[in-house]
Every structure is written in C-alpha cells, then in structure tokens.
Amino acid sequence: MPRVGLSPDLLVTAAAELADDVGFAQVTLSALARRFGVRTASLYAHVDDLDHLRAQVAVRALAELADRTAEALAGRSGRDALAALAAAQREFALSHPGRWQATRYPVDAATARASAGPRIADLNRAVLRGYALPESEQVHAVRLIGAAIHGYLDLQQSGSFDHSTPSADQSWDRAVDALDTLLRHWPTPATDPEPAS
Amino acid sequence: MPRVGLSPDLLVTAAAELADDVGFAQVTLSALARRFGVRTASLYAHVDDLDHLRAQVAVRALAELADRTAEALAGRSGRDALAALAAAQREFALSHPGRWQATRYPVDAATARASAGPRIADLNRAVLRGYALPESEQVHAVRLIGAAIHGYLDLQQSGSFDHSTPSADQSWDRAVDALDTLLRHWPTPATDPEPAS
DNA sequence: GTGTGCGCCTACAGCCTATAGGAAGTTGGG
DNA sequence: CCCAACTTCCTATAGGCTGTAGGCGCACAC
Numbered sequence: 166m167p168r169v170g171l172s173p174d175l176l177v178t179a180a181a182e183l184a185d186d187v188g189f190a191q192v193t194l195s196a197l198a199r200r201f202g203v204r205t206a207s208l209y210a211h212v213d214d215l216d217h218l219r220a221q222v223a224v225r226a227l228a229e230l231a232d233r234t235a236e237a238l239a240g241r242s243g244r245d246a247l248a249a250l251a252a253a254q255r256e257f258a259l260s261h262p263g264r265w266q267a268t269r270y271p272v273d274a275a276t277a278r279a280s281a282g283p284r285i286a287d288l289n290r291a292v293l294r295g296y297a298l299p300e301s302e303q304v305h306a307v308r309l310i311g312a313a314i315h316g317y318l319d320l321q322q323s324g325s326f327d328h329s330t331p332s333a334d335q336s337w338d339r340a341v342d343a344l345d346t347l348l349r350h351w352p353t354p355a356t357d358p359e360p361a362s
Numbered sequence: 363m364p365r366v367g368l369s370p371d372l373l374v375t376a377a378a379e380l381a382d383d384v385g386f387a388q389v390t391l392s393a394l395a396r397r398f399g400v401r402t403a404s405l406y407a408h409v410d411d412l413d414h415l416r417a418q419v420a421v422r423a424l425a426e427l428a429d430r431t432a433e434a435l436a437g438r439s440g441r442d443a444l445a446a447l448a449a450a451q452r453e454f455a456l457s458h459p460g461r462w463q464a465t466r467y468p469v470d471a472a473t474a475r476a477s478a479g480p481r482i483a484d485l486n487r488a489v490l491r492g493y494a495l496p497e498s499e500q501v502h503a504v505r506l507i508g509a510a511i512h513g514y515l516d517l518q519q520s521g522s523f524d525h526s527t528p529s530a531d532q533s534w535d536r537a538v539d540a541l542d543t544l545l546r547h548w549p550t551p552a553t554d555p556e557p558a559s
Numbered sequence: 560g561t562g563t564g565c566g567c568c569t570a571c572a573g574c575c576t577a578t579a580g581g582a583a584g585t586t587g588g589g
Numbered sequence: 590c591c592c593a594a595c596t597t598c599c600t601a602t603a604g605g606c607t608g609t610a611g612g613c614g615c616a617c618a619c
Binding site for chain 2: 596597598599600601
C-alpha cells in the first residue's frame with residue numbers, strides 16, 4: 166500500500182480547494198480523506214482536529230487575500246487604489262468562495278494577531294492616504310469601507326441580490342464610486358481641538 | 363407518558379431561540395428534541411428535515427427584522443430614518459445573533475419571494491425618499507446601505523474589530539454619519555439624457 | 560539483511576440525520 | 590360509556606461525521 170505523502174501543509178491546501186468546491190461549512194475531514202484516498206483517522210497525524218484545520222484554512226485565506234490586495238495596490242493611490250482594493254477583494258471572493266467564507270472564521274486571539282488580518286487592515290488604511298482624512302477618523306473609515314465591501318460580497322454570495330432587477334455586478338461599480346465620494350466628503354465631527362487630556 | 367404538544371410553529375420558535383443561544387449553525391434536531399424532552403425522531407412529524415427547519419427559522423427571522431425595522435421607521439425621514447433603520451438592525455443583530463445569522467441562510471427562490479426579504483428592501487428604499495436620489499440610483503444606494511450595515515454587523519460579530527483600538531460600538535455612529543453624508547452627496551454618473559431606446 | 564520509526568491502517572465510541580413501523584394517548588360516533 | 594380511528598411520540602435501525610487507541614507494514618539507515 167503506497168504512502169500518499171500527506172503533510173499538514175498539503176492538507177490545508179487541499180482543504181482550501183475543497184472549501185471552494187463545496188463551501189467552507191462543508192469542509193469535512195471525511196471528504197478531505199476521501200480526496201486523498203485515505204482513511205479519516207490518518208489525517209489526525211497531521212491535523213489536531215476539525216476546528217484547527219478550519220482555522221488554518223482561515224489563516225491561509227487571509228494571507229492570500231492580503232497578498233492579492235497588496236499586489237493590486239502597488240503603485241496606485243486615491244480613487245485608483247480604492248478601486249483596485251475593491252476589485253481585488255471581489256475577484257478573490259468570486260474565484261475562491263470557500264476561502265472567502267473562511268476569512269471570517271473566528272480564530273483565537275493569538276492566531277488572529279499572527280494572521281494576515283492586521284496586514285489587510287493596514288492595506289485598507291494605506292488606501293486612505295490618498296484622501297484627506299484626519300488621523301482619528303481613519304479607523305472608522307477603514308471599518309466602514311471594509312464593512313461595505315465585505316457586506317456587498319457577502320450579500321451577493323448568499324443570493325440577496327438575485328431577486329431584484331439590476332444584476333449585482335452592475336451595482337458594484339456604483340458602490341465603489343459611492344465609497345470614493347464618501348471618502349472625499351468624509352464628515353468629521355465637530356473638531357475637538359484638544360483631545361481630553 | 364404525557365404529550366408535549368409539539369407543532370411546526372412551536373418548533374420553529376424554539377429553533378430560533380436555540381439559534382440565539384448556541385449559534386445558527388449549531389441548531390440541530392437533536393438539541394431541539396432535547397429541549398422538549400422528546401426523541402429526535404418525533405420531530406419529523408412536524409418538520410420535513412433540518413434544511414427545511416433552518417429555512418423556516420430564516421423566514422421567521424426576516425419577518426421579525428422587517429417588523430422591527432418598520433416600527434423604527436414609522437414617522438421618521440431623512441437622516442433620522444437612516445439612523446433608526448441602522449439602529450433597529452443593529453439592535454436585532456446584537457440581541458438575536460442566531461436569528462441574525464439565519465437571515466442570510468439561502469432559501470429557494472419561491473420561499474425568498476414569499477419572505478419578508480423584499481419588504482426589508484422596500485423599507486430601505488423608503489429611507490432613501492428623504493434624500494434626493496434619482497430613481498435609477500436607488501437600487502444601488504439601497505444595496506450599498508444594506509451591504510454596509512450588514513457587513514459592519516457581520517464583521518463585528520465574527521470578531522474582526524476585536525483586536526483594534528476603538529471599540530466597534532464607537533465606530534458605529536461614525537459609520538451611520540458617513541452613510542448619511544454619502545446619501546447627500548450621492549454621485550450620479552454622467553446623466554444619460556435619453557436611456558438607450 | 561535487519562531494525563526502527565513513521566504513515567496509514569482497523570476497530571470502536573459517540574453524536575448527528577433520517578426512515579420505518581409500533582404503541583400509547585386523544586377524540587368522536589354510536 | 591366504549592370502541593375505533595387518528596395523532597403523537599416511541600423504539601429500532603442505517604449511515605455519515607468526529608475523534609481515540611492501538612496495530613501493521615513500508616522505507617530508509619545502517
């Protein structure tokens with residue numbers, strides 16, 4: 166009986182592909198084992214348990230998303246950068262739906278810190294440099310932009326836009342446009358000259 | 363052995379509560395049966411299968427969300443209405459996390475049409491009446507507003523904001539503010555005087 | 560060739576969904 | 590009042606999933 170040559174890394178890779186095929190929630194050790202022509206129990210030599218596997222897929226998905234976003238952002242700024250950021254994330258979500266879902270899998274604090282999550286936040290923040298936002302408003306803007314992009318892709322993926330007239334794709338460009346406008350007119354609250362000391 | 367008095371409606375209600383307790387994904391026929399002190403098999407007399415039960419919970423959750431949103435919107439307009447809409451959805455998401463998750467459970471087309479989903483879209487649209495948006499831009503605005511609110515609450519629930527400094531709550535008001543501003547300055551594309559005939 | 564270790568195996572326990580068919584509880588007609 | 594029919598919940602069973610324990614054999618080092 167020839168050995169298959171499993172490894173933690175290989176399993177995570179295959180799990181990510183599986184997620185794209187059947188959905189992140191349907192990633193199962195059984196299915197993964199089947200893919201390798203191996204018994205489920207054999208996987209436990211390389212993976213702690215299902216939750217751990219999912220967390221690893223999440224971490225990898227975040228890293229890939231960060232990579233692609235960084236690549237898309239290189240050399241761009243302002244509206245251009247915003248559009249590139251949005252396009253990169255959209256492209257990722259559409260071409261890798263399972264990994265995209267994995268992106269929101271809750272992982273423990275230490276893993277989260279060590280993941281590419283913060284890097285993605287930094288990239289979002291970098292986009293804001295093209296807009297004149299006060300330092301104190303940046304977190305809020307980053308979050309809203311992130312939420313809008315994320316929410317849009319999420320609603321689209323779950324089919325919420327399937328039952329109304331213009332296709333989800335058509336609204337996307339308008340949405341990016343709107344976000345650009347928003348960043349240009351970002352409402353700064355009554356400026357607090359001296360932050361409470 | 364006294365009868366418990368199960369019914370489809372009762373089961374859906376209990377399933378929704380269970381979802382809020384343990385998460386929508388953890389809603390299980392076993393757990394539901396346990397809650398009633400009844401064998402799992404007994405539930406099949408009242409419910410088709412797990413998927414059907416989840417779909418019913420989704421439908422109910424949408425209806426509740428629509429009700430609360432409608433209530434919050436009554437007699438308000440403009441910025442006020444937007445804030446009320448956002449607050450109602452946020453309040454729902456925080457107090458009923460399981461139902462909130464259920465909201466995005468994909469259901470078949472017929473069920474979706476008959477659900478309160480369209481009603482929620484209408485309510486979102488109603489908020490826009492307080493802003494001067496051309497008819498053709500409304501769908502896009504509805505979607506973006508929906509996506510932003512949804513995405514924000516989703517990211518918050520999955521803990522994406524837990525590891526950065528200002529609490530998720532603090533950004534929320536700024537986000538609503540920003541959305542209001544956006545609707546006031548909604549970018550209309552180069553007006554196409556005569557739609558292609 | 561032989562040993563040693565790792566890679567994958569079988570076996571099993573426990574929980575889950577789902578189906579089939581049986582036995583009580585409930586209700587209405589006579 | 591009582592029995593028949595119906596409904597509700599039961600037991601039994603099959604099959605898929607996670608996870609653990611322990612065994613066998615392939616592959617490489619010597």
